[in-house]
Amino acid sequence: MNLAVVLVSPKTPGNIGSAARAMLNMDARDLRIVAPRCDYLDSSAVAMAVHAADLLRGARIYPTLREALADRDLSVGTSARLRADLPAPRHPAQVRPLVRAAAAPALVFGPEETGLVNSDLEQCQVTVRVPTGDYASLNLAQAVLLVCYEFLQAQDDVPDPTRKTATREEMEAMYGHLHDTMHLIGYTDAVRARHTLRLWRAMLDRSLMSSAESRLFRGFLRQVKWKVEDGARRGAEALPVGTERETAED
Known part of the structure; x- marks a missing residue:
């Protein structure tokens, strides 16, 4: 599956490296980083990436989320809370059929401290929330691993024929x-x-x-x-x- 993982304004090199490793675990290989606030190729990032160091080095950097999503036909945001005027987040498994049917889907994660802001989520057709206990805050790499697992575990199923969705x-x-x-x-x-x-x-x-x-x-x-x-x-x-x-x- 041609799934892109988009990290919006990440702050910590180690988190970026760990996210790259989580992607490789689930066979997602298109890493896109929007306006990073650190050196994403810092030694700590490479160390945390382990065998995903090449994936990390191949990451594409964008100044805005809009540019990072320009060639995608489905963008899935992530959020742990409800937002006014925006659709409620859904369980990743509920969104899986949409992702599988897309030709070029993207999975979008926000900054470690705040998550995606409303203007970011506006650019996503659907939002997902990983079910957790009362403590809902996940490490960036944990979130990447869990949601990529939900989207990619069914990749061997035969997808339904679909039309090409607008980018x-x-x-x-x-x-x-x-x-x-x-x-x-x-x-x-x-x-x-x-x-x-x-x-x-x-x-x-x-x-x-x-x-x-x-x-x-x-x-x-x-x-x-x-x-x-x-x-x-x-x-x-x-x-x-x-x-x-x-x-x-x-």
């Missing part, structure tokens, strides 16, 4: 287009825009759009913009002669 970059571009259209038609304002877009994201991400469907949706948004601008132009042309000049003089 995260295609979806993020579509959401940017939707945001602009909402403002254009007065559907929302600057105060409510983020909350409103979160609700739309949750609904549209559940649909697992194909690339063609995302283009179809953007074609609809382009038509909305054209119609609004055409209506404004026709309204201006319909004004009585001299109205615009008199208004300007006033």
Whole structure:
């Protein structure tokens, strides 16, 4: 399975090395690191990686999560708590069929101290939570090992035929287009825009759009913009002669 593991702003080299080792245990080999706050090739990282040192050295570094997910068609965030305006985390086993059906899934982990923030989770179609006891805080490598196990243990099963899902970059571009259209038609304002877009994201991400469907949706948004601008132009042309000049003089 072409599963990418994305570590967002990790702080400790040893945790990164341990996460790489956990990945190798589960046969996940695509490590991506977003804005690391340490030297991910520090000697302590290499020591903790053990036989996964080559996997660690081959990690790709990105400045933003959006860039790290650009070529992925499914992104799965991780969180131990409920978030306002965001879907509740699910058990990893419940998400496994989605991951297996994806061509290029990604598993996203947040910083050791805070986990993923809301703006990170907004870029994930689904969120998972590892069931634990009352003490829910897992070490980064433990979380990587457990969730990769859930997603990869069924890799020998015959996957169901599926269509190609849109990449995260295609979806993020579509959401940017939707945001602009909402403002254009007065559907929302600057105060409510983020909350409103979160609700739309949750609904549209559940649909697992194909690339063609995302283009179809953007074609609809382009038509909305054209119609609004055409209506404004026709309204201006319909004004009585001299109205615009008199208004300007006033």
